[in-house]
Amino acid sequence: MSDTPQNPLRTYHAQTKHHYDAYAEGPGQLDWDAQPAPFRHYPGAPRLELPLTAERFDRPYGQLPEKPQNPVAADLVSLGALLELSLAISAWKSWGPNRWALRCNPSSGNLHPVEAWVLTGGLPGVTDGVHHYDPEQHALEGRALTAPSGEGPWLAIALSSAMWREAWKYGERAFRYCQLDVGHAVGALAYAAALLGWEARPRTITGDDLGYLLGLDRPDDFPPSRYSFTENEEAEILLTLHGPGLSTMPPVEHLRQRLAGVIWQGSPSRIDPAPGYRWPVIDQAAAASRFLRSTAENPLFSPLPPLAPHPTSASTAKLIRQRRSGQRFNPNSSLPSAGFYRMLDALLPRPQAPFTAQEACPRIHLLLFVLRVDDLSPGLYLLPRTPAAASDLPAAMRPHFPELRRVEHAPPQLGLIQLAEFGLQALQRLARSLSCHQDIASNSAFSLGMLGEFDEATRDGYGYRELLREAGLVGQSLYLEAEAAGVRGTGIGCFFDDPVHEACGLAGTRWQSVYHFTVGTPITDSRIETSPPYPQRRQEQKLR
CATH class of the missing domain: 3.40.109.10 (NADH Oxidase)
Known part of the structure; x- marks a missing residue:
């Protein structure tokens, strides 16, 4: 693959390099009052609140084993913990009138283009089908709910990118940052799964198939328009959860058949109705890099001595939440x-x-x-x-x-x-x-x-x-x-x-x-106040 118009990704990478005498194309200035919405919701979709139970499964970070051990049962409670320690809000920050959320998964500029989806069957407490994860409320929004299949329980987490959230600030370089953020989110899910005694593994699937399973190709939800690039989501990756008591995810063609007659519920909220810029090269890079392979490359790991336990006594949940x-x-x-x-x-x-x-x-x-x-x-x-x-x-x-x-x-x-x-x-x-x-x-x-x-x-x-x-x-x-x-x-x-x-x-x-x-060694800005995530939910749990 060479740097030619016929090989656009190498051309894209070269085009979006920063140089001492010129930065990659970007907006030049920002109107923070017009920042894209940091959370997407699906009003009209049935909602299922996830429990806040991460402490129930916590252990010292130094005791995370080399191989998954002591797996917990897969159900609504453990699913809540998985998402709570990977993609949920970790804290609220405020400075004067400004208030913003931090999340367990890092993101360039705290812009968070990554959206998460839960696909499941036979999981106790959760309806079979496709759910959108709402980190603002730590809840599932049921997008495509199916009749019980009698299989499972099986569980998969998919990720997509609302790339305009990054492009709004970073311009043409945003495609790079979205992929870095997907990697951050995959890592966050892998650590949270290990805490539960599970393992997260990538599932081979084409971009078209994943977009179909997540409903991201539905013209009624994402209609083409002059500003549709701000609302589109790019299907990224599908991770299946493995461990004792977790069954294998059904073949993709079976899932497509089940969704063929399902009524999709809810409509996506708008991310940015009036953008001031557009960088078509981002869409071109996305199109040129979608997964079209029939098989994936299996990672090979060279022999290494086991990683020694970390000497810290700090809990895994604490470290995940305090990460900044x-x-x-x-x-x-x-x-x-x-x-x-x-x-x-x-x-x-x-x-x-x-x-x-x-x-x-x-x-x-x-x-x-x-x-x-x-x-x-x-x-x-x-x-x-x-x-x-x-x-x-x-x-x-x-x-x-x-x-x-x-x-x-x-x-x-x-x-x-x-x-x-x-x-x-x-x-x-x-x-x-x-x-x-x-x-x-x-x-x-x-x-x-x-x-x-x-x-x-x-x-x-x-x-x-x-x-x-x-x-x-x-x-x-x-x-x-x-x-x-x-x-x-x-x-x-x-x-x-x-x-x-x-x-x-x-x-x-x-x-x-x-x-x-x-x-x-960080220098902390004492002017910025920190408050815990989901305070109302935690108070309600104490009263139950």
Whole structure:
């Protein structure tokens, strides 16, 4: 696949790069009073409130097992916990008259393009069929309810993207961010499933089939119009839940037959009735990358020693709910090297949550800007995440960094490589400038760029989505590992693409930076107030 009009995804990626002298096309200015609606509802659809029961299944984060253990029964209660700890509101924030929701799953700019759907049969307490998940009320909206089939229980979660929520702020680069957010959400679901003793795995399905199952191709609900691009949702991925007591999801053709005569209930609320901009390249990228394969690539994991239990005693639910994107970091704080190595070890692709939920073989590797890690010199480091990359990436960088060396006191399974040693101030300037001049990349303990095997991943269109989603999945793991270590992470979507490649000696398109991230000691803004999610619901539960 080459950068030609006949291969639009590589063209899209090149077109949406940021450069020192020009950013990718975007709105230029924002009217925050006209922000797209952060929640979609289906008025008229029957509603089913989900219980808030996550604490019932909680355990220390350090006790999450390598393989699912002690599975809980699949029913309305456990479904509520799954969604509560993955896609629900985690807190409300307020500053003066402004109030906004935070969610368990991260999102670029807190814009949350990802919508979630529950497909189920035979699950106690839940009607068979297709339900939209409403995170604002932690409830299901029954879109296409079917008669009991007598099978199951089986359970699947689908994700879609309302891409205009991202495009409104980020312009043409929004397709990238939507895929990163899908990866974050997949990771959030994988961790919540592991807490219940389940496993979330991707299900092979074409984009057309998934759109049909979710009702996203219904012209009565999403009629074509001048502004229809703001309301459209892109069918993204289907995850099935596995564990003792959970049956296999029926074949897709069987589900299509069941939905053929069903009355769809409710109508989608509007996201933005009057947009001021449009970027057709986003729709073109979506069309060029839809899943048309008949089979999926099964991820392969190289042998690694088991990930050691995390030493924290903090509960998994607490860490999931307190996860935030750090806004400012303390440049006078450092990170112990043991905590740093633990984070990196957790990012290696093992056959456990969250990486068993990814769709393709691992193709993301880490270029690290180590700024303030105890016992480690400031400098550029490389963490290849597969044996092949451990050979190929250093070879590609060696002309630029002739004195590559392994970090001997790092755990051997990391294969951590020091590319070059820097003075702290020089490294700060480099990290800040490459991440769109943002201080969060230079005042932290470390920041990183995720280098993707771009040419290999984009041999077909869907591979581009898979690559970006894997980056989001790695980011979600890093978010939780940072919280467990007592620090905080932040995803960075704005970076200067080709200058990153030049800084580490990479030419051509074989490797491309697709996401940046930073971890450090947060500085909290005391002016912002925090309140718990669903306060009325929790009070009602106490009174029952």
